[in-house]
Amino acid sequence: MEIIDCVDEMQRRALELRAAGKSIAFVPTMGYLHRGHLSLVERGRAEADVLVLSIFVNPTQFGPNEDFDSYPRDLQRDFALAQAAGVDMVFTPTADSMYSAEAATTVHVARLSENLCGASRPGHFDGVTTVVCKLFNIVQPHKAYFGMKDFQQLSVIRRMVADLNMPVEVVGLPIVREDDGLAMSSRNTYLSAELRQQGLALVDAIRLVGAAARAGERDAATLVAMARRRIEQEADAEIDYIQICNDATLSDVDTVDEQAVILLAVRFGATRLIDNNYVLNEL
Ligand code: PAF
Numbered sequence: 001m002e003i004i005d006c007v008d009e010m011q012r013r014a015l016e017l018r019a020a021g022k023s024i025a026f027v028p029t030m031g032y033l034h035r036g037h038l039s040l041v042e043r044g045r046a047e048a049d050v051l052v053l054s055i056f057v058n059p060t061q062f063g064p065n066e067d068f069d070s071y072p073r074d075l076q077r078d079f080a081l082a083q084a085a086g087v088d089m090v091f092t093p094t095a096d097s098m099y100s101a102e103a104a105t106t107v108h109v110a111r112l113s114e115n116l117c118g119a120s121r122p123g124h125f126d127g128v129t130t131v132v133c134k135l136f137n138i139v140q141p142h143k144a145y146f147g148m149k150d151f152q153q154l155s156v157i158r159r160m161v162a163d164l165n166m167p168v169e170v171v172g173l174p175i176v177r178e179d180d181g182l183a184m185s186s187r188n189t190y191l192s193a194e195l196r197q198q199g200l201a202l203v204d205a206i207r208l209v210g211a212a213a214r215a216g217e218r219d220a221a222t223l224v225a226m227a228r229r230r231i232e233q234e235a236d237a238e239i240d241y242i243q244i245c246n247d248a249t250l251s252d253v254d255t256v257d258e259q260a261v262i263l264l265a266v267r268f269g270a271t272r273l274i275d276n277n278y279v280l281n282e283l
Contacts, residue, residue: 001083003090007098007138010091014052014140022049026141026168028132031055032072033081036176036184040145041085043173052139053082054091056098061127067270072189091139098134107133109156109163115250116152116263117274120240128153129160136168143169147176149183151263151276155250175275177203181283183275195268198234202264202275205230205242206283209262213279218256220244223279231266240265240272244279256280 004010017024025044029037044051055078062068075092082090106126112118113125136144146154154172161170176184181203182196191199205227213223227242243252247259256279263276277283 001079001087001090003079003092005092005094005097007093010052010089010093011138011140013089014138017050018140023143024048024139024141025051026135026139026144027051027053027087028135028144028146029053029055030057030071030186031078032074032186032189033078034176034184034186034188036147036149038081038085039173039176040147041082041087043171044143044145045086047143047171050088051086052089052091052141053087054093054135054139056091056093056095056131056135058098058127058131059095060099060130061124063121063123066121067187067190070190072186091135093138098131106130107160107164109159112152112159112250113156115245115252116241116243117265118152120265125153125156129156132157133160133164133166136166141168143171145171145173147174148172149175149185149274149276151247151261152250155247175277183273185273187271187273190271191268195236195271198236198268199266199271199273201231201234201237202266202273203283205264206262206275206277210277210279210281210283213256213260214282220253220256220260223256223262227262227264231264234268236268238267240267242266247278 025048027040057071107129108126158170209223209227231237242264244262247261260279262279265274
């Protein structure tokens with residue numbers, strides 16, 4: 001497995017591979033790999049000649065009071081996991097090499113980036129789309145893999161790729177969960193045993209809402225109130241949002257149908273957990 005930390009070198013290697021007729025699969029990450037990332041790696045490994053994984057904790061997608069400094073990092077552990085999973089190249093640029101002092105360009109996806117996490121984390125999606133656009137230009141992938149835990153991120157990236165005619169196929173893969181249902185996230189490592197237990201309320205809320213909807217309750221406001229009541233039972237839970245949205249527009253819906261997704265963001269202490277599920281799908 002090659003480790004490349006230089007932007008120009010990564011781009012040169014990718015262009016050479018393309019010229020030689022090789023297909024490139026790409027898994028962009030911020031590191032501290034878990035089984036969710038590895039499910040993306042596994043799919044990418046099966047679908048292309050060369051598999052590139054990036055590890056870059058992108059400063060521009062964190063707000064001033066967010067966890068950029070404390071975001072978990074362990075490159076040696078990540079390298080070992082990547083190698084065992086069959087990654088060919090790990091790209092680990094520095095922030096200085098990704099963003100020059102003169103940089104003046106931002107990729108902004110309107111509408112889809114405004115609701116949900118876009119409302120509570122201003123500027124977050126501009127940071128994500130700009131870095132993903134840059135990474136696509138550097139790594140030159142044919143296919144790129146993202147997890148559905150970041151449901152809104154996946155929608156925003158698909159929109160960017162379509163709008164800017166990027167020659168990349170975006171593949172979204174299902175949320176990978178711990179045995180007790182908690183969605184895998186690098187941020188789960190922040191949680192004490194007590195807060196982790198409280199965090200399972202997200203899964204419980206999704207299940208309660210799903211069961212009620214499948215039993216016939218289709219009013220979104222009633223279902224959101226039900227989820228809210230369940231989350232509020234936890235001593236440290238601070239709800240950022242609980243919304244039921246259309247999967248294509250990410251606008252709130254009044255009535256649940258096959259396209260309705262429940263999306264939740266809840267803080268437990270300093271840790272913000274997100275989760276989602278198609279309302280009518282069993283979790
Ligand atoms: O999902 C993530 O880990 C990040 O938002 C991404 C896509 C790697 C961009 O920094």
